[in-house]
Amino acid sequence: MTALDDCETLSYDEETERVEDALKTLMGSEVSLANFRLTDFNFTGTDLGGTQLTGARLTGTDLTRADLTGTVLRCTNLKRAELEAIREDLSAVLSLALQEVPAIRAALVEGKVDGGTYYGESACLIGTIANARGCDVYSLGSLRPAPSRPIEHFFLRIDRRDTPQTSPIARLIVQWIDEWRARTPA
Secondary structure (H helix, E strand, O other), X not given: OEEOOOOOEEEOOOOOHHHHHHHHHHHHHOEEOOOOEEEOOEOOOOEOOOOEOOOOEOOOOEOOXXXXXXXXXXXXXXXXXXXXXXXXXXXXXXXXXXXXXXXXXXXXXXXXXXXXXXXOOOEOHHHHHHHHHOOOHHHOOOOOOOOOOHXXXXXXXXXXXXXXXXXXHHHHHHHHHHHHHHHOOO
């Protein structure tokens, strides 16, 4: 793993465009950007798989369609990171599972989500919906297991026992659910 020292804040401007390109090139080689401040970078479509981002500050960073497989995000600040496609996909799923939204939120808060499995007491988003309905994941009507869905891919970053207090991903999803509930008529 390549380690980069946490020496200063990196923010996007014309000079740092070269830094961004260099970082994108390194991403495939398991880079550690732990505790880095990466402000306003654009990693759209970049393979961040295996990247160590523990404690990184990704304020304003665009992660749309970035591959986060194997990426470590513990204690990462995702404030204003560009995750709109994932958020929109979550809204679409919630709209198809109105009655199960409280169960999804509760599972996240209680650490009963395991983004890597469709079955069991702790399951991914679609598995949690199926658990709440008391049915199989393939009996959810228009909702089906779809590992390529942005929100399902995002849920892969949640391990059993992760809660909003221990996982920035779980915290962000609970926030999105609360915002969705506030703007969605009961």
